Amino acid sequence: MIVVRSLLLFVLAALAEIGGAWLIWQGWRExxxxxxxxxxxxALGAYGFVATLQPEANFGRILAAYGGVFVAGSLAWGVLVDRFRPDRWDLIGAGICLAGVAIIMYAPRSAA
Known part of the structure; x- marks a missing residue:
């Protein structure tokens, strides 16, 4: 259940951060x-608070893992909102990033 909560918080954080940046882009550049x-x-401010809800206690680990979610989420946002079509290298890179998320956040660790 903790992993599911963590993943949902990562998705919520990505929506807030990517959505916030997109709104600023639309407001300023468009x-x-x-x-x-x-x-x-x-929205960007809300993103900052979402990270504090993660069950993991180490800020650096959460932010490092979130970086991979951000990469994959940005490509997904581009597909869904801006009609961007990622190529295979985009998809491979996003997959590598998500593998990094899994390793950083969910790999078994000793209590030491």
């Missing part, structure tokens, strides 16, 4: 206005 930028700033 001239949609400061309300989009403000919504993006709020």
């Amino acid at each position: 001239n949609r206005g400061l309300w989009w930028v403000a919504a993006g700033v709020i």
Whole structure:
């Protein structure tokens, strides 16, 4: 159950961070206005709090593992929102990143 909770928190963090950055991009680069930028700033702030809900106690480990989720999530966001089509190298790279997430977060460790 702890792994499922952790994975759901990673997904929520990715939605907040990637979505927030996308909103800022839309507001600033696509001239949609400061309300989009403000919504993006709020979403990015929410991302910062989501990490604190992870059951793992080590900030560095959580952030390192989240990096892999961010990579894969960014490609998925691009596919779903911006109609981006990743090539095989994008997919292979994302798979490697997610393997890194699994190793960093969920590999068995000694209590020492």
